[in-house]
Amino acid sequence: MNAPFKAAGLREPFNAFVCDDDTLELIRAAANDMGWPIEKCNKGGLRNAVQSLSVSASPNILFVDMSESGDPINDINALAEVCEPGTVVIAAGQVNDVRLYRDLLSSGIQDYLLKPLSLDQVRESLTMAQAMLSAPKHSDMADDKPHHMMAVVGVRGGVGASLVSTSLAWAMSEQADRQTALLDLDIHFGTGALTLDLEPGRGLIDAIDNPSRIDGLFIERAMVRASDKLSLLSAEAPIHQPVMTDGSAFFQLEEELRNAFEMTIVDIPRHVLIPFPHLVSEVGTIVLVSDVTLASARDTIRILSWFKQNVPGARVILVANKFQNAIGELSRKEFESSIERQIDVVIPFDPKLVSQSAKLGKSYAEICKGTKASQVWNQLMRFILDGADSEAEEASAPAAKGKSGASLLGKLSGIGGIMAKKGAK
């Protein structure tokens, strides 16, 4: 129905406006069976419904008796003017005319019941209306974003890959409004849970011990919730226990996260990539984190070349973290010319806000909110989401080409230039 929303507040589950005592009695019995208050069943018919709804919030389900209506379609249109969107309307009347029935349905009525009514018939119609209300709305489904998986890898230890992972996890869930999973594959020393002030739980260890148990239900139970939109899977395995896995648990987890979330961020220590290169075979975006040092320049070159060989279709976004102008080991220019590509995003060395984030148990990006430092996260998110959207468009295009790096990268706006350079190598 068409009226604007009135006062916020909970809607009544059910209102009825009927014309005669028999129908009132029957509707009250049906409402009672459905567990709804019977006081909301009134006498007065369609006209009364219009009057009443013009001054009060609309219910979830509305039953209107049209027996006294001289011009049903006109009266239903008047009802639509005062009835808020989302209300399911069931009408009843004495006119047995298929054209009227069709016209009423096309005016937005859910069902038209011919009088005299039977209790079963009314109950069935109310149950259908209830089912309509609990079914996922089309607009909710249209809102579903296609899943995007990204990996965050540090070129060397301590460069800030986990800080980037937790920050992106927060930003993707809170600012980009994506249902996000963070999978921290640093089984012994991971800091994902610690950073977000959570207990890691046993989920990841259980998954490694019993990969065959990993399914949708397992994911639901094992993930630790940081918020409505962000869940985490991580571990603090005892350091005397080596991780015994052939990697199948990790692949299986990635698969299930793909089904359950809109965005998966996998924090992958680079040494885990060596035995399990397939961990990144399905990722759309790789965020490669480096600092601007000589050793990192060497390893950035090696890892970029490894990605080019192993995951040619993935976009690689190069992030330089802990950047300090003037006093750094290398200048940005020296670093870029040594690795023969440009840095995409620079995160300055920021001990003040980083230590504040540690003290408060929040991600660095969350602490940056409202400060100039937040621009970096907006920029990084834009890179990732632009790429994810182009990938989704490409996948849904009828003549979608294969997942070729060149064609996909060519479509990216903003980073096209940088990426083209990289592709040329």
Ligand SMILES: Nc1ncnc2c1ncn2[C@@H]1O[C@H](COP(=O)(O)OP(=O)(O)OP(=O)(O)O)[C@@H](O)[C@H]1O
């Ligand atoms: N931009 C920054 N400014 C200041 N300190 C930072 C910055 N980025 C990261 N750090 C600090 O550097 C340390 C290492 O960061 P982090 O744990 O994220 O790195 P990592 O690459 O995941 O390390 P590991 O190799 O152990 O997984 C942490 O203490 C973190 O708070």
Ligand SMILES: [Mg+2]
């Ligand atoms: Mg780490």
